[in-house]
Amino acid sequence: MQTELKLYHKILPVIIFPLCLLILVGYGWIGYAIITDRPGANGSWYLYLKLSKAQFFIYNLIISCIALGFVVMQTKYLLTKQSQLLTRTFWAFLIFIGLIILCEIYLQTRFVGKG
Numbered sequence: 001m002q003t004e005l006k007l008y009h010k011i012l013p014v015i016i017f018p019l020c021l022l023i024l025v026g027y028g029w030i031g032y033a034i035i036t037d038r039p040g041a042n043g044s045w046y047l048y049l050k051l052s053k054a055q056f057f058i059y060n061l062i063i064s065c066i067a068l069g070f071v072v073m074q075t076k077y078l079l080t081k082q083s084q085l086l087t088r089t090f091w092a093f094l095i096f097i098g099l100i101i102l103c104e105i106y107l108q109t110r111f112v113g114k115g
Contacts, residue, residue, distance in 0.1 A: 009083045012090045013074040020074075020093075023067040023100070031060035049110045059103075066096060 033042035034057045046056035070093055077085045 005078075005081050005083050005086070009086050010078070012086055013078050016070060016074050016090065016093055019097075020067040020070045024064050024071070027060045027067070028064040031057050031064060034060070048112060049107050050112060051110075063100060070096070 030042045030045065032038075033040070034046065034053055037043060046053055049056065051059075070089065073089050074086065077089060
């Protein structure tokens with residue numbers, strides 16, 4: 001179903017793209033730092049949260065992949081002019097952000113300071 005996009009349908013990807021790319025790079029970098037055993041907060045943050053490397057890597061990988069999926073879906077729906085799916089993707093993105101916030105709050109309750 002192709003319809004003409006309204007202005008707000010064209011603005012949605014402008015809002016979602018930078019946020020998703022920021023999430024993708026941030027969580028992707030943490031995952032990369034875990035895999036490569038880089039020193040510093042990103043590479044050893046799992047220790048402070050009482051998680052294993054694998055658990056924390058999978059958490060970061062899932063978030064990064066979902067953010068990449070939002071970028072791909074928004075691009076596809078924008079190019080094919082599917083306004084309903086653009087709107088649904090925006091609401092799903094808001095739910096995704098809410099879940100990230102809840103997960104981060106939960107992980108902060110597990111935080112154990114070293115020192």
